[in-house]
Amino acid sequence: MQTVIIGSGNVAYHLAKAFVLNRIPLVQIFGRNEQELKNISGELNIPYSKENLMKADLYIICVSDNAVEDVSKNIIINDCLVAHTSGSLPKEILVGNYRKASLYPLQTFSKSKNLDYSKIPFFIEAENNEDYKIIFDIASKISDNVMESTHEKRKYIHLTAVFACNFVNHLFARAKEISDSQKIPFDYFLPLIDETVQKIHEIDPISAQTGPAVRNDKRILHLHEQLLKDENLEIYKTMNHSIQKMYEL
């Protein structure tokens, strides 16, 4: 099974690394950004190209959602399987006469952060059982957590991840903005943040809710609103409103 990874961003890098660490053959990394390709190729010892896409059995497209369609057109052979890694696109977005699949790793990737790939859930789909088995076997060498998922379900998985990861990170960014404005080191908040997350490993987040909104402490809610403005005030009001709706306060 000859596999090519297309892309040179965070997902491409980590997937290529997961291949190498699990001794899954990878014949090429293909992309546009030569510097990034060189870096990945150098670290992982895999050939790269920005011009000549190698013939392979499996292509895995790891580029941003709005580039998947265009990039897929580079694959002009028919006797191959092509999978994208997007959480929100159908496999039918791929343009070509090859067989189509999707392989969605549910994780947030940064090049500078090492990851335990065995814990990452992979959601996969294919056109038929044989292709499904090809994708399943590869993903199972990387992770203990490989599941089938339709495009419809994958959309909701991605949406849930936006709330639980992207929005959570943005709250950290806004929190840091507030603490920075008062010269309070953001590091002080890390034990609290760790505990907030540790808690939901054991308790349903709906039961774990604390804070002034769920206590309906109007004095503090009012006081906090006086300290905030612009987007931070909007977030404050929206979140409190949502908390009070959820707990019927």
Place this chain on the structure above:
Amino acid sequence: MQTVIIGSGNVAYHLAKAFVLNRIPLVQIFGRNEQELKNISGELNIPYSKENLMKADLYIICVSDNAVEDVSKNIIINDCLVAHTSGSLPKEILVGNYRKASLYPLQTFSKSKNLDYSKIPFFIEAENNEDYKIIFDIASKISDNVMESTHEKRKYIHLTAVFACNFVNHLFARAKEISDSQKIPFDYFLPLIDETVQKIHEIDPISAQTGPAVRNDKRILHLHEQLLKDENLEIYKTMNHSIQKMYEL
């Protein structure tokens, strides 16, 4: 130094436990809820009362913010130090002729979750150096991280914590609501959530932002809005607007 803890909730329980574990003398737990007092008293082997507040050198009031003022009136002796544990109240909220202080532990507490008390930041203030030293010495036996904080600064610490802890937990609750609606086990998202938090130990959250809003991926933003309604849609729009403002998109 004879100390009494007033209250029987999560903060009272954990502070009492931190006293016991660090062999700091604690002569009584005083409160209204007899069952909770009995439970704490039984587990930690500390006398309790709901009627006769013992004479002590130091009283630590661990009750919800809107009860602090009233509860403080129970302390009718003058030659003592009284500290509350609220993040948002001034020490002057305490009503009595005793000396006043505050001792704010920055953490989220649940009775069912064990905590490493040595990592909890304690923010303290008092009327004079001697009282400050009394509070500082006790807090330092519990935690490696004890700092002075004025009421003004403490308000912002508490506000930051609301964003970084209470609102983050609510996003988890809303995320779980979405995944539950599609029968997708919320456990699938725990590795992603853990990594989201692990990341900000190493990278500034402003640099760590990922997701459709920061990529300005209008197609996905529009698609997600079709999948959401009510509070979840409001949160989605507010957070994306705030992300796009922060990154000037």
